[in-house]
Amino acid sequence: METENKIAIIGYNCQVAGADDPQAFYEIVSQNKSGLSRSSPEDQSNFLDEAIYQDSNFINVGGGPKDFQCFDARFFGYSPKEAELLDPQIRKALECAYHTVEAAGYAPESLKGDTSCYVASSVNSYFNDNLKAHYQTGNESTKSHLIFLNEPDFLSTRIAYHFNWQGASFSVKSGCSGSMLAIHEACKSLLHFECDNALAGGVNIKTLSQFGYIYEQDGILAADGRCCPFSEDATGTVFANGIGFVLLKRLEDAINDGDTIHAAIIASYANNDGKDKVGYMAPSVSGQLKAMETALAYADIQPQQVSYIESHGTGTYVGDPIEYKGLQKVYNDCPPQSIALRSVKANIGHTDCASGVTALIKVLEDLKHQTISPNHNFTKVNEKCDLSNSPFYFNTRLQPWEPIEGRRIATISSFGIGGTNVQLIIEEFIQEPSKMNVPQNKALVFAAKSPAALEKRIQKCVEMLQKNPGLNLHDLSATLLLGQNNFEYRFGVVASHVQEAIDKLSVFNYPSEAKQVNLKTPSTLNQEIFENPQAVLKNYLSGAVYTLDRENPIPFRHVPLPKYPFEKECFWVDQNENKNQKIQDISRWFYLPYWQRRQSPLPPLKEYKKTILLFENEATLVKEYKQELEVLGATIITVNAAESFSQSSEINFRLNPRKKEDYEHLFTRLKSQSLMPETMIHCWSLSNENKDQESCLDKGLYSLLYTIQSLEATSMTFPRLVQIITNHTANVSGNEIVIPINAMMQSMSQVLPKEYDDLACQLIDVDNLNSKQMLPALMEELHRKENAELALRGKSRFIKAYQPTRIDDDTIGKISIAKDKNYLVIGGLGNFGIELAEFIGGQYQGQVFLTTRMQFPNRAEWQTWRLQKPNHAITEKINLITNIEKQGIQIEILTADVLDITSLQNVKKHIENQYGPLSGVVHAAGIVDSGMIRHKTVNSLEQVFAAKVIGTNNVCSTFLNHSLDFLILCSSMNSIIGGLGQLDNTAANAYIDAYAEHCLNRGFNNVLAINWGAVNEARARNYSAQVQFAKLSEEHIKNKMEKSEIFEVYRRLFSSQLGPRVVVSTIDFNQVIENWSRVGSLQSLISTKAQQKQKRTLDPYLTEPDSDMEKSIARTWEDLLGIDKVVLEDDFFTLGGNSLIAIQFISELTKNYPIKMHAMAIYEYPTLAAFAKYAERLVKDAEDKQALMV
Secondary structure, three states: OOOOOOEEEEEEEEEEOOEOOHHHHHHHHHOOOOOOEOOOHHHHHHHOOHHHHOOOOEEOOEOOOOOOOEEOHHHHOOOHHHHHHOOHHHHHHHHHHHHHHHHOOOOHHHOOOOEEEEEEEOOOHHHHHHHHHHHHHOOHHHHHHHHHHHOHHHHHHHHHHHHOOOOOEEEEOOHHHHHHHHHHHHHHHHHOOOOOEEEEEEEEOOHHHHHOEEOOOOOOEOOOOOOOOOEOOOOOEOEOOEEEEEEEEEHHHHHHOOOOOOEEEEEEEEEEOOOOOOOOOOOOHHHHHHHHHHHHHHHOOOHHHOOEEEOOOOOOOOHHHHHHHHHHHHHOOOOOOOEEEEOOHHHHOEOHHHHHHHHHHHHHHHHHHOEEOOOOOOOOEOOOOOOOOOOEEOOOOOEEOOOEOOEOEEEEEEEOOOOEEEEEEEEOOOOOOOOOOOOOOEEEEEEEOOHHHHHHHHHHHHHHHHHOOOOOHHHHHHHHHHHOOOOOEEEEEEEOOHHHHHHHHHOOOOOOOOEEOOOOOOEEEOHHHHOOHHHHHHHHOOOOOEEEOOOOOOOOOOOOOOOOOOOOEEOOOOHHHHHOOOOOOHHHOEEEEEEEEOOOOOOOOOOOOOEEEEEOOOOHHHHHHHHHHHHOOOEEEEEEEOOOOEEEEOOEEEEOOOOHHHHHHHHHHHHHOOOOOOEEEEOOOOOOOOOOHHHHHHHOHHHHHHHHHHHHHOOOOOOOEEEEEEOOOOOOOOOOOOOHHHHOOHHHHHHHHHHOOOOEEEEEEEOOOOOOOOHHHHHHHHHHOOOEEEEEEOOEEEEEEEEEEOOOOOOOOOOOOOOOOEEEEEOOOOHHHHHHHHHHHHHHOOEEEEEEOOOOOOHHHHHHHHHHOOOOHHHHHHHHHHHHHOOOOEEEEEEOOOOOHHHHHHHHHHHHHHOOOEEEEEEOOOOOOOOOHHHOOHHHHHHHHHHHHHHHHHHHHHHOOOOOOEEEEEEEOHHHHOOOOOHHHHHHHHHHHHHHHHHHHOOOOOEEEEEEOOOOHHHHHOOOOOOOOOOOOHHHHHHOOOHHHHHHHHHHHHHHOOOOEEEEOOOOHHHHHHHHHOOOOHHHHHHHHHHOOEOOOOOOOOOOOOOHHHHHHHHHHHHHHOEOOOOOOOEOOOOOOOHHHHHHHHHHHHHHOOOOOOOOHHHHOOEHHHHHHHHHHHHHOHHHHOOOOO
């Protein structure tokens, strides 16, 4: 072959969908397989926005480098933080570039002469999706650093910097043809003698492309997740991730330097379409035609000499026919069916700017094996591509690549959006075998940056030798000595033939034989030294660094080396971290609940040989369920409701739902019989339509409470799964009956898994108690064993979801709130109620009435309060109201207790008689509490339930009518996310949520339950005689609503006519749910802390606990925080405490002392000394333990 104006490809490497190296890539294409795959739900949740993968048009097909989020930061000298912020495209480019040079038998710094680098990269989606919040919240220095770590223009120069290359290096941008254009630029640079070696290629890593895409009708993306170039069933392309590089050298130099030459580039050409097409993004026949014809002319070959065309073929409706038309014009005179036409995008997807280089590497692999790989996804040619008398054929099986006139020549096309067309022509290079294959001893040496990497490197070399028993050891020895980087961990052997090398390397003893050396000053390796392998090895293992003696060079062929085993450490800023930032656009704070069909079928249960505790119901569904489980081998212990405890057989019990001691009797008996339920199924709350609320609670929530507490009291092993089957908690169709008291059961599914280790809880709503149709779905949930709140309707499975809903000025309606209208806020002397009064009065000049259950001073006494009790909480409220009234707002304070329906009726009469009818009512009364399930009592629950359950009943019974503009029920996120110590609050708010649905069932569309997120709680606490929570958690402060924002939320809600429920969250609410679902149980948290108990060395001036209270708190902190000694000066949070541990701390403390306190007290009194004084004060004075209740 003539060498003039030809470029040698001496090394190449790639990572594409389904393949992490060229060999695996060839296996995919030669076997007619697809590297694309379906992403797992876990990957979707970890890497994608939920709105994407839940979209009905989401196509779950993608692919790319398997460990795209991993990087060997230490190898390239990046700190973990830098690595985390570095564009994954740069990370993968560095590793792939290194492996490409190794594949040529060199280390990056051992390349002779100047080396240039030309790289194409895609849009940096990692910065846009994952790092933007870091940029927006950072200072100027942080922003600059982020730009340098993520700007695509710096990718090629980073490679040059790390490898000490001094040729021209720059990024190439031309869309899909980018990597091929980079190769074209590299060829020009070599032919112009601007460099001696050139690395060229491209990288495309976008998070979405790894896992799927959103299909749009009439777009360029495939409707079915398949890329089918030139096929009649093509519906579009499929984008995927990929990376590839080639190392190039002038052909004559490559021959002289003893390089392994994989092929010769005999021509390349690039042009642009200009305006000769229908639009900017459209392809052009004339532009592509010119690129192909000119490249053939430059190569000085005829079209008839080409036997293989790797097309751009994307599988798109417009692109394929236009490309085919151009190809026909160029090759029209060739014999029929003489040229194989294919596109690798069918196998690995469209890798965007890396598509050109990956196509080239695919052809290089075919050339290496002298085969033509089959066309994947090809059935019948596209009707717009005429195959009659065509020179092309589409093979669907692997076939030999026959030469034409002794030459194998292929063309590769790469066309970019915007019109940059690149054509490359390569030819097989027949290389003479290495002449230095005389059996004699040679030193085989290995180096790595760590003992573990050294072991893997040796293993990879053994695998290479086993696959290539005829490998020339002379060439391998010289390549290892001169072509691998000089790292400090080393090992080597001397061998005379391949099998001896395999035997000696296979017994490498890691890590004892991994010798760490101090590197010496480089010395030249000439023929004389090289022929003394024992001395070479000894010197190498002493730290010798060898360089090639240019005057007396060793003749050898550079052998492709196995890839360096980079450590795969994950560096990834979760995209969801951005979702934890406060959304600045208030119109995006709103979410509407709905039931989403979520089918994820599992294989049917073939057996279920577990012990099940069944709280039995008379419904046909329950009886059939029981029978099915018994058929599968389950042992079922039944419990039925009765007046007193009894046991009729070993596995049949009756008990009184209201008596806790009956539950303890049950588990005591089971324990004595060695019957330990692994699954619990609770059906007692089914069919409660005509029962009073007290009875429903007894058989529902309270029954579950007693069950859990009795399990713990009798030291029984907890079941791994609790399945609560109920009805009338979900309005899936929009016209189903909702029973609010049943909805309180969902608190168990939210809270129970957080407080008890390895326990899953499912709340399953069913609608037909007499149908067998749901049995397979119920069984499936047993198989699934995961926390869930779901509804089964026939064979369909629904889960509760929350749809983001914008409420902006363009979408809201207008509710007439005028100055002559009257508005009532129940529980109005809480800070929340006062803010609402200020909003209504200020925004709409309405008359506002606030209720408090305590007697509030009349106006004549206000001045006395200011003078005599200036710091009292009541005085502060008086001042607040006075300041509001100075704005012209009319406020009247009335006394009423939500638990007393007569007092509410009196308020209504008073307002209507003196001021006229009410136009709006807000129920904001309620108290909160915290405490673990094990410490809850029915009485403590009912104290929290009073205002939310009985109060809601009374408020709606008294005030609800169709003439009201609105009746707002204030709920919170607790009902949805639950949490440690939040059973009562979660249940109470779930009741409110369901009550709003219940009102809609009754025909009232003016009732709205608002699930509030983080309001400005710091200000609310300032008016409490209890603890002032000055030190709120950082996240709460960051995400809370300010007063002006709360007003804006009211304005939008009052005008939106949404209902019956809306969630208000300052951060992405679906992310809030995701975060809470990942919170581990308290026991896991505590056991982890306990296992990591750390010793402390304390300064002698610090104060040890002295009083009983101080010692008690110290012991609890030591156990919970895993610290061996705590002193009075210690801060709970500095020691590692957080809100979850705080709840457990308060729970433990209140077991030992007759006091009640909120877990948030720790934020006000974070040191042991301060908290101990506070707790001692509560013990001493009962009055100080009570919050001001309004």
